[in-house]
Amino acid sequence: xxxxxxxxxxxxxxxxxxxxxxxxxxxxxxxxxxxxxxxxxxxxxxxxxxxxxxxxxxxxxxxxxxxxxxxxxxxxxxxxxxxxxxxxxxxxxxxxxxxxxxxxxxxxxxxxxxxxxxxxxxxxxxxxxxxxxxxxxxxxxxxxxxxxxxxxxxxx
Amino acid sequence: xxxxxxxxxxxxxxxxxxxxxxxxxxxxxxxxxxxxxxxxxxxxxxxxxxxxxxxxxxxxxxxxxxxxxxxxxxxxxxxxxxxxxxxxxxxxxxxxxxxxxxxxxxxxxxxxxxxxxxxxxxxxxxxxxxxxxxxxxxxxxxxxxxxxxxxxxxxxxxxxxxxxxxxxxxxxxxxxxxxx
Numbered sequence: 598x599x600x601x602x603x604x605x606x607x608x609x610x611x612x613x614x615x616x617x618x619x620x621x622x623x624x625x626x627x628x629x630x631x632x633x634x635x636x637x638x639x640x641x642x643x644x645x646x647x648x649x650x651x652x653x654x655x656x657x658x659x660x661x662x663x664x665x666x667x668x669x670x671x672x673x674x675x676x677x678x679x680x681x682x683x684x685x686x687x688x689x690x691x692x693x694x695x696x697x698x699x700x701x702x703x704x705x706x707x708x709x710x711x712x713x714x715x716x717x718x719x720x721x722x723x724x725x726x727x728x729x730x731x732x733x734x735x736x737x738x739x740x741x742x743x744x745x746x747x748x749x750x751x752x753x
Numbered sequence: 754x755x756x757x758x759x760x761x762x763x764x765x766x767x768x769x770x771x772x773x774x775x776x777x778x779x780x781x782x783x784x785x786x787x788x789x790x791x792x793x794x795x796x797x798x799x800x801x802x803x804x805x806x807x808x809x810x811x812x813x814x815x816x817x818x819x820x821x822x823x824x825x826x827x828x829x830x831x832x833x834x835x836x837x838x839x840x841x842x843x844x845x846x847x848x849x850x851x852x853x854x855x856x857x858x859x860x861x862x863x864x865x866x867x868x869x870x871x872x873x874x875x876x877x878x879x880x881x882x883x884x885x886x887x888x889x890x891x892x893x894x895x896x897x898x899x900x901x902x903x904x905x906x907x908x909x910x911x912x913x914x915x916x917x918x919x920x921x922x923x924x925x926x927x928x929x930x931x932x933x
Contacts (some may be wrong), residue, residue, distance in 0.1 A: 612781065616788065619792075623796060627799060636810065638814075638815040639818060640814075640817055640903070640904065643817070643821060643903055643904040644904040644922075646904075646906060647904045647923075650836070650919065650920050651869070651916075652921075653918045653920065659819050660910075660915075662917070699868050699869040699870075699871060700869060720777070
């Protein structure tokens, strides 16, 4: 009778172990599929494309040859100055901040954003702009220019 | 008690214990099946909801892409096809004024909004252009619903400082007509 009881206990423990393992695998799969909360957004790709084409008020060689934001990135990298004495990086920083403020107002659904411009060869950062908190779901996109990668992530 | 009677009682006791054990096993099997069924239900409901979200986001993206295609139409595009998603604001204003384009766009609502640089929030007319914010090309019906929008570049010829191309940022909005 005692031996039979032991056998039943072993069977019960085996069932509990098998069920626990299967449960862990299922939970692992669920967590892995939910953990990827970064989404690509066509809207942000279009925004980046349009922003990089924006004509700034910085002329490097002559007026009215005003630089587009995409040119300003290159001028910032080579540490150039506008004809009016401002640094290309300063103008780039301010222009992008103003563009984002006008198009992505934080406070409502949008909790924050991060904009990064990196140099693709060295993977070093040329410019970073961020506002608000970026802890929840992120929607973003990258836009490649020759030698540079621009990425924008909006956080909800 | 005879030998036969004792045997009959013993067999009956064993048979009852066996039935009990079969019942226990059946209960455990049923419980395991119910457990797995619940786990599977939870898993598939989560998967289906995430699939629905993906489908919705893909639909939104394709709708935005269709709206953006309007910006690349010859009537609105800036200098042909060299600049994707670039609208010629001067052309858009002229088209707005031209009666020849009445009914040309097969949509309920079509407008262009200048979002940056910031300008006065008024409808564009030849008198206030370019210090205005919106060019409404089509507004057939007040109930056009929530129009789809897409970011575009808004370019125009600025005649100051000897003249140059100035591109800003804006959005194109469109609401399709219902299928008839």
